[in-house]
Amino acid sequence: MKQDRVRTDVLDIAFEEHGPSHGPPVILLHGFPYDVRAYDEVAPALAKDGCRVLVPWLRGYGPTRFLTASTLRSGEQAALGHDLLQFMDKLGIKRAALVGYDWGGRAACIAAALKPERVRCLLSSGGYNIFNTAAFANPASAEQEHRFWYQYYFHTERGRAGLTKNRRDICRLLWKLWSPEWQFDEATYEKSAASFDNPDFVDVVIQSYRHRYGYAVGDPALMGIEAELAKQPKISVPTINLHGGHDGVGPAPEQDNQAKNFTGPYSRRLLPRIGHNVPQEAPAETVTALRDLLRETTR
Helix, strand or coil: CEEEEEECCCEEEEEEEECCCCCCEEEEECCCCCCHHHHCCCHHHHHHCCCEEEEECCCCCCCCEECCCCCCCCCCHHHHHHHHHHHHHHCCCCCEEEEEEHHHHHHHHHHHHHCHHHEEEEEEECCCCCCCHHHHHCCCCHHHHHHHHHHHHHCCHHHHHHHHHHHHHHHHHHHHHHCCCCCCCHHHHHHHHHHHHCCCHHHHHHHHHHHCCCCCCCCHHHHHHHHHHCCCCCECCCEEEEEECCCCCCCCCCCCCCHHHECCCEEEEEECCCCCCHHHHCHHHHHHHHHHHHHHCCC
16 A cells, blocks of 8 residues: 555645556545545455555545645535546546545545546445535424534534534544444544544535535535536446445435436445444445446446
8 A cells, every 4th residue: 555645626635545556446435524544444455356446535634735725625515526536537547436425425426427437336325425405405304404413513603613623522423423333442533533633624524514505605616516416417327325224324214215316227235233434334345345346347
């Protein structure tokens, strides 16, 4: 494994690379509030299969940095998708298998929906992860609304101050609430929590959660992408939805309601006792699912 960096239009993206440089590319994308350590047991297994495995830190995390102070510290969905495609462009990757959950799953779904020719296959925890921001005007059920407490907290200046001062406590609590069966230790948490010390972490997170509810402006450079995402584009690439059965923020429904968003081969695999952080809680199942997709897409 080696760590490297690549410059896009607005970012200096840090990433880890495993496996042979000539292998079929696989990009592993972490979510909030996690980092590349979520794939510590996934990446080496795929590298042994001969894959070129790339694991970037998202904007606002770890050693990834913005190039200029003038760029809006946006965490909106269009920014995440744009960053992924730029990352591929700058590394000369024409087509890759994508794996992601939470924010990383959103980036992967956006790339698959808008640029299907760039995506060999998709492993997305939770399935279709592209927002219809207009739908956020409609309240959800009380059961679901209470799971969004942290989002409403971040909508306030108290929430910004709280995340600035208590980011480790807040993110640790989210780990526990979202993965109630996962008995992680403090050393495991701290390996990822170090990424939250990024100087842009708070601004990116706050903008992300405010933007989706219409409480913060988006990046003008990304308005075209946001307009495309508002149409809720279908995903045509072969996809497996690897959904934690005990996901504390997005519980898996008994009936899969995601299939309608996919026009290509699609299936859902439920993982009992697994929470939100699927690749770190269930690395073997993650590797198996991706191997199945890679095998299927070689035919």
